[in-house]
Amino acid sequence: MKALLAFRSLFLSQAKGFTLALLLSLVTLAAGIALLGTSGWFITSAALTTAGLAFNLFVPSSLVRGFSFIRILARYGERLSGHDATLRLLSGLRGWLFARLFPRLPLADRSLRHGDLVSRLTSDVDALDTAFLVAIGPIAAALVIGAALTAVLAWLLPGAAWLYGFCFGAAVLVVPSGLTLLSRAAGNAVVRRAADARAAVLDGIEGHDDLTVFGVLGTAQAGFATTSQHLAAARGRLSTLTALAGFAVQALAALALAGSLWLGLTAFAAGAVEGPVLAGLLLAMAGSFEATSTIVRSVGKLTTAMAAAERLTTIAEAPPAVLDPAVPAPVPADTTIVLADVTFGYGGPPVLDSLDLTVTPGEHIAITGPSGSGKSSLLTLLLRLADPQAGRITLGGTALPALLQADIHARVALLSQHSPLFNDTIRANLCVARDADDDALWAALADAGIADFVRALPAGLDTMVGEGGRTVSVGQARRLCLARVLLSSAQILLLDEPTAALDRPAEVAFFETLHQAAQGRTVIVVTHATIPDGTVNRVLTLRNGMLA
Structure with missing residues (x-):
């Protein structure tokens, strides 16, 4: 009672x-x-x-x-x-x-x-x-x-x-x-x-x-x-x-x-x-x-x-996985990401073991590796949805635990293979990122390479996409989600298997679109896909908890 x-x-x-x-x-x-x-x-x-x-x-x-x-x-x-x-x-x-x-x-x-x-x-x-x-x-x-x-x-x-x-x-x-x-x-x-x-x-x-x-x-x-x-x-x-x-x-x-x-x-x-x-x-x-x-x-x-x-x-009433600091540090203007000697696991053997990584502002990198190697766990740490058991992660020289989670998420946006489209209009789905006028929405759609498709729809931005985006193809749904991420003000974009379930031509086109649309922003992609030449600055492989 x-x-x-x-x-x-x-x-x-x-x-x-x-x-x-x-x-x-x-x-x-x-x-x-x-x-x-x-x-x-x-x-x-x-x-x-x-x-x-x-x-x-x-x-x-x-x-x-x-x-x-x-x-x-x-x-x-x-x-x-x-x-x-x-x-x-x-x-x-x-x-x-x-x-x-x-x-x-x-x-x-x-x-x-x-x-x-x-x-x-x-x-x-x-x-x-x-x-x-x-x-x-x-x-x-x-x-x-x-x-x-x-x-x-x-x-x-x-x-x-x-x-x-x-x-x-x-x-x-x-x-x-x-x-x-x-x-x-x-x-x-x-x-x-x-x-x-x-x-x-x-x-x-x-x-x-x-x-x-x-x-x-x-x-x-x-x-x-x-x-x-x-x-x-x-x-x-x-x-x-x-x-x-x-x-x-x-x-x-x-x-x-x-x-x-x-x-x-x-x-x-x-x-x-x-x-x-x-x-x-x-x-x-x-x-x-x-x-x-x-x-x-x-x-x-x-x-x-x-x-x-x-x-x-x-x-x-369960305790949160991570807590905000009592006295948060100001958000740094620099967006350099540094992982130093980071170790992380889920109670068993570590998924990430003494991992080091530096990503400079505006750099595009891809991280590949077998399933279970810790690629998604790395993105979880960068979003501070969990804290490492050892090591240090900094953004612009400031440790992530010293920042408010809301401030981190305002600077870092995620596009995962499970990013949903809600049973609402295209406009409403895009405005999840931020409230924007039609010009900004069309610009984001154009950057994601799907503006022409939306313009051809009878209701345009007010077209209903259905539960889970069932009225559009997988590739179109992925580009709409990309447009939503691009519409955000985040300077760091994290993408987790963004081309899953796409065929090779659609996969290549997606990476090429991302390379052009995210110029000036930091991009970290974790994927099993083969990265097309010229679409990222570096390709790293995560194996046994370490990057090569």
């Missing part, structure tokens, strides 16, 4: 919507109880009356219809306001989470699997946003309704008030609390096993080719089947506990009704209560327990929401 309370400010931001949903929920429950009570009184009175046509049928029947319409309209309004507030809360939760994650990327905890991270960003947030709608709201509404009906019983049937109050209170507070305590482990297991299943699916999809080539596809399938069985078992345990709690609530409801009937008949025999009133009260009590059954079904979701909240706060 402590982890769930960490999100109270986000819940409070939607207090108006949730309060309206709670009030309408109270109206719905009250109308349902009044409908049953009035119906019971009306039918019993009609059966016992001897007045015939003199009996007033109009008012009770009008009340029955009125309570029915009130219940329908209140239920609709409750759903409308509650789901609207929940969807707004969902947006706030995602915004909060991504705002917390961005300063922490890449995550220091490298044991966190990709699939598990995806699960936290999707299903855990979805589990959290229903906490009020399915649990907190119904409990609050039931407490108010139970207290009100207990007060009515204390007035009309005092003997049954204490019994009903005890049974209803136990059904609303004791049973859900016990279920919450007993089901915490099961709820945690459901969330954890569901994350494992999602991770296994993502791993299987992304690594399908490798699993097939090495002949272990069957092993992966068997592992996923085992994970699914564990998930089913965890959900089964949670369902069993929920069913037992539901049985306890029904037993309390039966005890309240049977005891109240016995006490009511005693009062009726003594002339303390009329028969129609007794029938109406008993039906009202039966209707009030509708709220308790909803609570029991919701507690299972509350336990998973609590587990989800713990998982979200774990990554949202």
Whole structure:
């Protein structure tokens, strides 16, 4: 529950919507109880009356219809306001989470699997946003309704008030609390096993080719089947506990009704209560327990929401991989890059070992080498997304840890093989780098060698590129990303496998375009490709953690 309370400010931001949903929920429950009570009184009175046509049928029947319409309209309004507030809360939760994650990327905890991270960003947030709608709201509404009906019983049937109050209170507070305590482990297991299943699916999809080539596809399938069985078992345990709690609530409801009937008949025999009133009260009590059954079904979701909240706060409060200095140094005008005796690894053997490199302003260099040699790790260090375990990296003579990360990223831009195109217009995709007028956008497109293509499009800069740039070719997408990098004011451009998935003619054309477009800027390219002559000043090879 402590982890769930960490999100109270986000819940409070939607207090108006949730309060309206709670009030309408109270109206719905009250109308349902009044409908049953009035119906019971009306039918019993009609059966016992001897007045015939003199009996007033109009008012009770009008009340029955009125309570029915009130219940329908209140239920609709409750759903409308509650789901609207929940969807707004969902947006706030995602915004909060991504705002917390961005300063922490890449995550220091490298044991966190990709699939598990995806699960936290999707299903855990979805589990959290229903906490009020399915649990907190119904409990609050039931407490108010139970207290009100207990007060009515204390007035009309005092003997049954204490019994009903005890049974209803136990059904609303004791049973859900016990279920919450007993089901915490099961709820945690459901969330954890569901994350494992999602991770296994993502791993299987992304690594399908490798699993097939090495002949272990069957092993992966068997592992996923085992994970699914564990998930089913965890959900089964949670369902069993929920069913037992539901049985306890029904037993309390039966005890309240049977005891109240016995006490009511005693009062009726003594002339303390009329028969129609007794029938109406008993039906009202039966209707009030509708709220308790909803609570029991919701507690299972509350336990998973609590587990989800713990998982979200774990990554949202994780220490950043790198920290800004308390007193940052001014940004140097010089853009000379020096790596001196740099050693870096991920907990095992070093990827970069005593590496030395100097890149002068405006120089274009290419770094080649086999996969796993540390080329991308080198760019990670230059962006200060991580710090080396030994050695020193300076920009213009100033050590990178002495500079603000924002200042470094304003001077250094990255174009990777995974640089995305967003599901938006070409203009919006370019303006990710900086806000610019049309002249600047067309200049960047021309430098990237794709201006003619964009001009030929019916909507020009306002053309939608689709999710992941699906409406353009791989080469065109890469040039649009290059235009975005060129539009930035960064004086140092880092490119990580920028020609991946391009054929050789497109590859050569890309390097030639880059050579011309980035004149005056420092360019460091890491690639497996063969560098065309005359497009860079130096070609270095990274092998065994060292440059040659």
